[in-house]
Amino acid sequence: MNDILIRPLRFSADLAAMWEFLELLGLRSRIESERGGWVDMIGGRGMVALHDSAASAMGAAPGHTTLSFEADDIDDLKDRLIAAGYEDATIWDEAYGRVLSVTPSGGVQIWFDERAEDLYGYKVHDGAPDPRWSVKPRLTGADEAEWERFLAVLGGGQSVYYGSPADAFAVRIDLDTTEELGAVAERVAGGGYEVRREADRLIVADPDGQTVVVHGLTSSGLEAR
Secondary structure, eight states: OOOEEEEEEEEESOHHHHHHHHHHHTOEEEEEETTSSEEEEEOSBOEEEEEEGGGOTTOOOTTOEEEEEEESOHHHHHHHHHHTTOTTOEEEEETTEEEEEEEEETTEEEEEEEOOSOOTTEEEOOOOOOTTEEEOOEEESOOHHHHHHHHHHHOTTOOOEEOOTTSOOEEEOEEEEOSOHHHHHHHHHHTTOOEEEETTEEEEEOTTSOEEEEEEBOTTSSBOO
C-alpha cells in the first residue's frame, strides 16, 4: 500500500515560534530547509508542514492553513484516484520534487508531494516522533460523505474532524493525544500560552493567532470522557 501521510500546511509569519510551539505540544521536527523557511513537524501519525509566509509563491497570508499530503508513490496514487473517478488527478514537477494535484470535492484542490529520497538542501533531524501524538486536521465547509469517500481511496486510516459544512472551506490544525491532558496543559501554560480546557479538549492560540485544538484520547483511541 502506498504510504500516505496527511499534512496540513501552515504559512507562518514566525516560523521559529510555530516550530517551538508545536514541539511544546508534542510534535517533532523531521526535516528543515537549509535555506530556512520550511520545516516538517511529525507525530506518531501525520505531520504539519510550516512554511514562511513571506517566501510563499502563492502569496498566502500569515496564519493561513491548507490541506496537503505526502506520498511514497504518486504514480500509483494517480492511477487509484483516476480509477475511483477523480479524473483531474495530475502530476507535474516542481523545483523541490514531483507533485500530484486533485480536486476531491467542492472545487478544493489538494496537493500530494512525493516523498523525496534525495534530501540535498535539507537538514534531517533524527528525533523519533512521539507515538502518543497524531495530526488530525479539522475541515469546515466540507461535505463529509464526499471527503470520507476520498480519504478511503487514499487508504491507511486517513481521518479528519469536520466543522460546519455551511461555512467556507477552511483547515484548522487539530491534534490527538493519549498523553494526559492536564500534563499537556501545564507544559503549554509554562511556555507562556493561555490554555482553555473544555472537557476532553485543550484550546490554545498559536503564535500566528490561530486556534489549535488538542483532543484527549484514551489508549484505545477513543476520546476521553
